[in-house]
Amino acid sequence: MVRSRIAFRSSRQTEFLDLTGRLQQAVEEAGLLNGRVHLQSLHTTLGLAVNENEPLLLADLEAVLRRLVPSEATYLHDDFSLRSGVPVDEPANGHAHARNLLLQPSLTLLVEEGEVLVGQWQSVFAVELDGPRSRELAIQLEGEFARGRLDRTRRLIELELERQLHADPDPVGEPMRRLVEAGGKRFRPFLVLLTARLGPDYDPLRAATLAAAVELIHAATLVHDDYVDESPQRRGRPTVAAAEGPERAIAVGDYYFAKATRLIAELGNADVTATIAGAMEAICRAQIDDLDLRGRYPGAEEDYLRVVRGKTAALIAAACVAGAQLSGAPAEVVERVRRYGSSVGIAFQMTDDVVDFSEGSGKPMGQDIRERVLSLPLIYASESEALGAEIQQLLAGPLLDPDLRRVVDLVARSGALDRVNRKATSLVQVAVGELDGVDLDGVKTPLEEIAKSVVDRSA
Amino acid sequence: MIGAAELEAIEGLWKEGLEEAYEAYRPATQKLAGNDRDRVALAAALVEVALHLQRLGGRAAPAPDLLRGDLCLARASRLLADTRNQELQVAFARAIEELAATAAEERKPEPARERLLRAIEGVR
DSSP: OEEEEEEEEEOOOOOOOOHHHHHHHHHHHHHHEEEEEEEEEOSSSSEEEEEEHHHHHHHHHHHHHHHHHHHTOOOOOGGTTTOOSOTTTOOOOOOHHOOOOTTEEEEEEETTTTTOOTTOOOOOEEEESSSSSSEEEEEEEEEEEEHHHHHHHHHHHHHHHHHHHTTTHHHHHHHHHHHHTOOOOOHHHHHHHHHHSTTTOOHHHHHHHHHHHHHHHHHHHHHHHHHTOOOOTTTEEOOOOHHOHHHHHHHHHHHHHHHHHHHHHHTTTHHHHHHHHHHHHHHHHHHHHHHGGGGGGGGHHHHHHHHIIIIIIHHHHHHHHHHHHTTTOOOOOOOOOOHHHHHHHHHHHHHHHHHHTTTTSOOOHHHHHHOOOOOOHHHHTOTTTTHHHHHHEEEEEEEHHHHHHHHHHHOOOOOOOHHHHHHHHHHHHHHHHTTTSSOOTTTTHHHHHHHHHHHTOOO | OHHHHHTTTTTTGGGGTTTHHHHHGGGGGGGOOOHHHHHHHHHHHHHHHHHHHHHTTTOOHHHHHHHHHHHHHHHHHHHHHHOHHHHHHHHHHHHHHHHHHHHHHSSOOOOHHHHHHHHHHOOO
């Protein structure tokens, strides 16, 4: 349950103040997905009402209040000679108290899919009866919150990953357990578990298996990638190749590619199997492309986008699609989450590139540049009229530590990081827009939050 | 029939062992449905060539070969997905799991062809 207050100031003696937007804002800030919002006036001359926000109608309603409870009538409350302990600034407002009898002191509204449930013509009003004054409403929100759902989802992912890794032979299982236990955002399995709620056949355990399999595919690609890139560290720990040798890393990657494929096949949904197989092919194709492009480093934006669509966005989009397919979601919904996942995936990689230029990425700063991994900030910085020539000259050289530091500094000064951030933010907006106008059964808000969290990492 | 899409980015492998492996698997696939025979024979050949390229159980392959091997494995998965035959998909995955786990234990894995033929033959 979340408690809050809505404070405002009225400007006239009798006034209908539309608070619908403020309530919606409170619901969004609290992350309430489905439930109820209770609001209560904390004043005796401020009532609540639900009605249509049409100016002439509001004038009519004010007239009704005046007609039913005229201010010029006699109210004992206004005869201060009969009352004791009356403050010096006490207004003669018996009519306002009486009018308040016609209104309600509290309201409860339903919330569905993160939206306050009001009809097309309904607005929620605080009705000032003795203004102008500063006023306050108490609100309480209860029900299913995004945070709680995300926490439960995260626990389910971790449990399923642990279960799947528990019985694997140690020579492959131990290195993978170390990698998985070292953390990771679990971005892809989160998307699977959310989109798996979109259809009528939602089954949390089957969805958890699919989510774990998708994460294992991602982890397997990381194990092979780290060998290809000769990366010493991943998530702040030695990579499998660095710790166990490249031969073991290759075997571990192959084992988990195969295991994930089997887990998905055992779910018995041919569409899901085809979706994930297609994504795996796209990833591997893009990795070959990526390696080839390192000879033309830093490359062009077009090359970058082609590689990122395969290497990163394909599995993120497939995670969204496969979850929805597993639950039997309608084709229109599947297509929307595919487009959502594709845009989020590209934004995710762009933000990752920006994070690589900061401390605390889990990798030594500038490592991607040393390994000549495609990077949009570097591509943009190389296009800079003032600094691009020096960057390209440094990249053409041996890239010793001072050169790397200089490149990182030049990229920061070129404005490329801001440009990439803006581009990623606009892709997230596109992704969120894909969620409009389709029935997403309570999943819209967390999907929006996940999309927005992608770009927040670089803030 | 093998289409150009099946060999995209790995065309050179056809004459470097993929064709020979494909032909070797074809007899074992005759019991499968018509459209699936070529797919499954090629999928098995791709897995075999992938594990050979990656030198599974031997000294580590260079990065380009590892990645070409990954693409072969992924394409084999896609071909098996196209068959919509769950039993085959699971049998192939189990075969690769066994071969990879054995290699990780630093023991010599069973020849991939024998293991994959057994996987195909075990499917009802």
